[in-house]
Amino acid sequence: MPIDVKEPLSAGWWMARLSRKLYDTRRLNRLERLDARWRGEPPLPQGAGAWKPAFSAFQRQSRLNLASLLVESCRNRMTPRGVRTSADGDATGDAEAWRIWTRAYMSLVEPEVHRLMLRFGESFALTSPVDPDTGVPVVTAEDPRSVVSEQDPLQPWKTVAGLKVYRDHIAGEDVALLYRPGRLDAAVQPFKRGEGIAEAADPGRFSDRWEWSVSRSRSLPPGLMPLVRFENHEGVAEFERHTDLLDRINAEILRQMVITQLQAFRQRGMQGLPVADDAGEPIDWTGMFDADPGSLWAIPPDVTVWESQTVDITPILTAIRDSLRQLAAVTATTVHTLDPGGENQSAEGAANAKEAQTFKIQDRITLANPRWSQVMRNCFLWMAEDAGDEEIRQAALDRADLNGISLIWDKPDKPSLSERASAAAQAAAAGVPWRTIMIEIMDFSPDQVDRMEVERDDDLLFAQRLASVKAATTSPQQPEPADAAA
Structure with missing residues (x-):
């Protein structure tokens, strides 16, 4: 029975709507161009069509993968180190929530979500039911080339519906999963497979000829929207607005390589060679002056x-370095990240560049933080659904309060140890609590601070015992009573 795709707001209607958005040609072409640049395969510098095929290998050597560098220089400073919830919202966060985060392999999932967000301008995190092996929900990073969503026009951070399409090679089916708050609907379409048949990696496009999959469809916990969309600043990739500058840098590198290659061997010439011998016969000088180390002319x-x-290529190298500095300026990236030989700048200029990068990364963290709060809320709702004990269930629901969930992040700027120690001493003199100093200034993780606090108590107890023993061994001996002496 064909799927009804015409009834407004029905599951089939949402699938057809989101499928058109997922396979929009302009959208897919944009994502593929961004992915090619991120992989280090930007468009080749332009050249004459006649020699381009023979010269393409040489051209490829001139491509510099700056797009990936711009993404990673931002991503590697976006590191969560704790989770606060309504159950425990102090400086060190909720230990149980962090345990769930750790058991869900979020140290692998979180970097990939951020990488996709910075690479394509958007990414998704999908929270699935509790895995019996880990005892916590499964969270996966989803590529925008296979997942799409519809956001609430009045509250863009809320996802109204989301679609994921993939090919299940084991079951021999193309699968479309429609996520809505409290509901998951699945549609499938078999594909041909067998010996001698090349299976395409990408699934077929959804249509009304697909069939509903009862086994994959289910109700979800009330209020749960498993798919969370992460959007980068203005929905663009970190390098998307600077592709012309990236192409210019590659073109400058190509020119430098061409000049270097053509000037690898110096040209030699002779002036005044006779064109004929004494008999008047023409002289063929071809091959007489071979540039061989053992030849004698x-x-x-x-x-x-x-x-x-x-040719002096110094001006070209200077132009390349200037272009890299321009790229560092427009992308708020430190110069030494793009040009390791560019450290010789003023201290004030280096501080300003680092400050700009810190502000940019802090902005990306601000964008990602509420999305991760939604992801953790989804985890707590799945935990409450799976809990067999009412007390455990209620504790999970208490933690699912979105207003109390937030992540604790590493600082995007990394001050030196001496700078942190000096600031910690000044904060302690001002009366700032010890735990706050250790987390906010010394940059220790909540787990480390908890362990340090236990060790600190042990050190204090040991110091007290040592002082008692020392006092007992150094105190003067009391004189014996007179009657005892008699």
Whole structure:
């Protein structure tokens, strides 16, 4: 029975609507272009069509993968280190929530979600039911080339519906999963497979000829929307608005390589060579002056030899370095990240560049933080659904309060140890609590601070015992009573 795709707001209607958005040609082409640049395969610098096929290998050597560097320089400073909830919202966060985060392999999932967000301008995190092996929900990073969502026009951070399409090679089916608050609907379509049949990696496009999958469809915990969309600043990739500058840098590198290659061997010439011998016969000088290390040339006395000079490529190298500095400026990236030889700048200039990068990364963290709060809320709702004990269930629901969930992040700027120690001493003198100093200034993780606090108590107890023993061994001996002496 064909799926009804015409009834407004029905499951089939949502699937057809989101499928058109997922396979929009302009959208897919944009994502593929961004992915090619991230992989280090940007468009080749332009050249004459006649020699481009033979010159393509040489051109490929001129491509510099700056797109990936811009993404990673931002992503590697976006690191969560704790989770606060309504159950425990102090400086060190909720230990149980962090245990769930750790058991869900979020140290693998979180970087990939951020990487996709910075690479494509958007990414998704999908929370699935509790895995019996780990005892916590499964969270996966989803690529926008296979997942799409519809956001609430009045509250863009809320997802109204989401669609994921993939190919299940084991079951021999193309699967479309429609996520809505409290509901999951699945549709499938078998594909041909067998010996001699090449299976395409990408699934077929959804249509009304697909069939509903009862086994994959189910109701979800009330209020649960498993798919969370992460959007980068203005929905664009970190390098998307600077592709012209990236292409210019590659073109400059190509010009430098061409000049270097053509000038690898100096050209030599001779002036005054006779064109005929004494008998008037023309002389063929071809092959007589081979540039061989063991060859010896015998030339007439009136002949002069000249040698071409290499072209100075210093201006081109300077132009490349200037372009890299321009890229660092427009992307708020430190110069030494893009140009390791560019450290020789003023201390004030280096501080300003680092400050700009810190502000940018802090902005990306601000964008990602509420999305991760939604992901953790989904985890708690799945935990409450799976809990067999009412007390455990209620504790999970208490933690699912979105207003109390937030992540604790590493600082995007990394001050030196001496700077942190100096700031910690000043904060302690001002009366700032010890735990706050250790987390906010010394940059220790909540787990480390909890362990340090236990060790600190042990050190204090040991110091007290040592002081007691020392006092007992150094105190003067009391004189014996007179009657005892008699």
